[in-house]
Amino acid sequence: MNLKQLEYFARVAELESFTKASHFLNIAQPALSRQIRLLEIELHENLLLRNGRGVTTTEAGKILLEHSRGILHQVARAKEDISKVRGSLSGGVALGLPPSMTKMITVPLSRAFQSGFPQARLSISEGLSITMQEWLLNGRLDIALLYHTNFSSDLEIIPLLEEDLFFIQPITTALRSEPTQLRDIVKLPLIMPIRPNALRMLVETESSKIGEKPNIVLEIDGISTILDLIEDGAGFGILPKYAIKASGKESHFQIRQITNLVGRLVIATSARRTSTRIQTEAIKMIQDVVEKISSLP
Secondary structure, eight states, rough: HHHHHHHHHHHHHHHOOOHHHHHHTTHHHHHHHHHHHHHHHTTOOOOOOETTTHHHHHHHHHHHHHHHHHHHHHHHHHHHHHHGGTTTEEEEEHHHHHOOHHHHHHHHHHHHHHHOOEEEEEEEHHHHHHHHHHHHHTTOOOOEEEEOOOOTTTTEEEEEEEEEEEEEEEEOOSSOSSSSSSSTTTSSSSSEEEEEHHHHHHHHHHOOOOOOTOOOEEOOOOOOHHHHHHHHHHHEEEEHHHHHHTTTTTGGEEEEEEEEEEEHHHHHHTTTTTOOHHHHHHHHHHHHHHHHTTTOO
16 A cells, blocks of 8 residues: 555545546546555455446445545645755645636735745636535645635635625716615626526525516626626626726726625635645635735725
8 A cells, every 4th residue: 555546546535436536636547446456455345336427435445535634634744844844835735716806816826825835836726616615525626715605514614705796887977886785786687607606696595585586688607708798788797896906997887885795705625634734824825815905995
């Protein structure tokens, strides 16, 4: 038994698929299957059960998976401790960001990370909150920023930011700046992301509470495209303010705060794994960067 075999086994078990694991690990599927089979022969136990949808862990597999996670985590911690002799933490952090945050946070966070941890690696992926939850649980991500996440025993949640949401429309001659109510705009033609986008789900949930259904005329994934369509007069939008700032076209739109419609952003990690030191430091850095961004006028 060796560390590589434990890593391969853990990835297959977490992804519940040899195909997905082979793509993730960048190893041919026959070679991956052979390594898992060698483990089973050595332990005299079947670890995985193949089925039409993928694989599931046997009772022995579940026990080995828990040990594998602990062993691999301890190896990562050992590498980090040794790296401190050189004066800098090493290791990797895989971070997931929602599309509305990517443009705003990627540059300042990457700059701070490279300056603070020159021996470490930061990888950033973009995805919907519901997708990134799955990535956290199967090990593709270490940390994710999620919107409106329901509390789960599988996730460790740290509140990060509460942000007002705004009604977005093109600049008109009759500018209005006072807040508006969701009830007053829900029947207007809206341009919203495709479900299950967290912002879309929030608007639909809050609309249902007041007995309304949003009049969504266009479903578009991509904030820049949504803003282009709003500017062109195709409809109206509901977005956080920093999404407009990040576009560099803030002066092209009239924005009005929507009373009592608040987006909640959290930092999430998997409760199945203990965070390494570099991941813990990355969380602190994310909190600092987001705090600075949110305090800008």
